Amino acid sequence: MTAALYLPGDWDAMQAAVQAWASAALAPAVPVIWAKQRISPTGAISTIGAPTPARPYALLDLLTPPTQTGQAERRTAGIAVVFDAPSADAEIYTLVINGVAIPHASPSGAGPFTAEDVRDGYQALLEGLGMDALVEIRPTPGYPAALTLTPAQTDPPVVFAAGTDNVSLKTPLAYFGDELCTFTIEVVTTYPQSAVGAVSTLRLALESESALELLRAGGWAAIDVLSVQERDLTWAGLWEDRSSLDFRLGCRSRRIELQDYIETSEIVGALTA
Amino acid sequence: MPMPFANLGPHVLAQFGRAAAITVERPTAGTFSADGYFAPGAGTLTLAMDAAVMPARAEEMEALPENERTREGILIFTLEALRVSSVSARTQADIVTWAGRKWVVASVEDWTAQAGYASAIALGIE
Numbered sequence: 001m002t003a004a005l006y007l008p009g010d011w012d013a014m015q016a017a018v019q020a021w022a023s024a025a026l027a028p029a030v031p032v033i034w035a036k037q038r039i040s041p042t043g044a045i046s047t048i049g050a051p052t053p054a055r056p057y058a059l060l061d062l063l064t065p066p067t068q069t070g071q072a073e074r075r076t077a078g079i080a081v082v083f084d085a086p087s088a089d090a091e092i093y094t095l096v097i098n099g100v101a102i103p104h105a106s107p108s109g110a111g112p113f114t115a116e117d118v119r120d121g122y123q124a125l126l127e128g129l130g131m132d133a134l135v136e137i138r139p140t141p142g143y144p145a146a147l148t149l150t151p152a153q154t155d156p157p158v159v160f161a162a163g164t165d166n167v168s169l170k171t172p173l174a175y176f177g178d179e180l181c182t183f184t185i186e187v188v189t190t191y192p193q194s195a196v197g198a199v200s201t202l203r204l205a206l207e208s209e210s211a212l213e214l215l216r217a218g219g220w221a222a223i224d225v226l227s228v229q230e231r232d233l234t235w236a237g238l239w240e241d242r243s244s245l246d247f248r249l250g251c252r253s254r255r256i257e258l259q260d261y262i263e264t265s266e267i268v269g270a271l272t273a
Numbered sequence: 274m275p276m277p278f279a280n281l282g283p284h285v286l287a288q289f290g291r292a293a294a295i296t297v298e299r300p301t302a303g304t305f306s307a308d309g310y311f312a313p314g315a316g317t318l319t320l321a322m323d324a325a326v327m328p329a330r331a332e333e334m335e336a337l338p339e340n341e342r343t344r345e346g347i348l349i350f351t352l353e354a355l356r357v358s359s360v361s362a363r364t365q366a367d368i369v370t371w372a373g374r375k376w377v378v379a380s381v382e383d384w385t386a387q388a389g390y391a392s393a394i395a396l397g398i399e
Binding site: 023031032038047049050051052053054060 | 303305307308309310311313357358359360361362363364365366367368377378398
């Protein structure tokens with residue numbers, strides 16, 4: 001079963017699902033790239049001055065960011081496990097809730113892991129134990145959102161009590177809402193290739209059950225085709241054909257407010273220097 | 274083929290006041306990965322060139338694409354042509370370091386075969 005994805009925490013994965021859907025629909029002839037390229041935080045060159053791929057290619061862009069529609073629904077979950085990572089090299093071994101130890105085994109046995117890895121791992125563990133829980137990771141400001149998990153060691157562990165800066169259990173209030181956002185995808189071809197044909201393929205893929213699975217796995221539903229536009233122009237002495245498809249996708253958002261402590265908890269582990 | 278005009282390169286640079294050598298960073302070929310983002314090439318070739326550099330005029334900036342016209346631009350004369358990004362070679366545009374800042378090459382007029390010089394317009398990125 002695919003884990004449900006929610007805004008705003010899963011936005012990167014949801015965006016990637018849209019790109020994967022478009023790539024699958026147009027593959028292998030038309031590569032799908034993002035109109036707004038990622039600027040590398042390191043390196044002087046990064047992606048400045050990057051070329052486009054050779055035509056044909058498709059440019060995917062977000063036209064309007066997610067906007068909430070209607071009233072959010074408020075739900076109360078059983079508990080929330082909140083980690084405040086004390087440092088970038090924190091080692092977390094075992095979460096203890098009411099005396100019950102819940103060890104977290106990393107998926108690959110090697111780090112470093114992102115906060116999302118830790119959250120997903122504990123979320124799955126707690127759900128497996130039948131606990132109605134929401135896990136949030138809150139890295140300490142000033143440190144990167146990456147934790148390093150290592151196998152349990154035999155050294156005497158350091159125990160952090162609830163309410164310290166390490167782990168706590170709180171009553172969460174979760175607000176579930178519906179959001180809509182609009183994407184556009186523009187296909188660029190040269191004569192005699194047809195951009196309209198590629199856009200028609202995309203439009204059909206918005207109605208195909210197998211293609212929709214990719215979007216649903218990415219947390220998307222409520223799909224609307226808004227408009228199809230066709231325009232061609234001359235560029236560098238060639239007939240360039242462009243056609244675009246605007247479509248709207250609906251998704252769920254989940255925002256959590258944490259209330260007072262309700263249980264005692266501790267995390268057993270050790271902090272590296 | 275003989276150069277149809279005189280080799281004007283040294284005269285062009287002298288006429289416009291040869292600046293200290295500029296540094297050119299020339300990225301190697303990159304690729305678009307499956308997730309739709311451009312992954313730059315692993316390496317960068319760093320070149321030192323003699324150049325004459327001056328502010329780009331408004332008329333020259335107007336020849337640039339719409340979203341680049343209002344940026345700060347410089348006009349660079351060199352003996353060897355700078356490079357804009359290339360679709361076929363999958364390379365990014367040259368990055369020029371001049372006056373302590375970095376500039377990305379946005380357009381090039383390559384007269385090296387005819388007259389021994391080239392000019393380029395580069396836009397400030399830092």
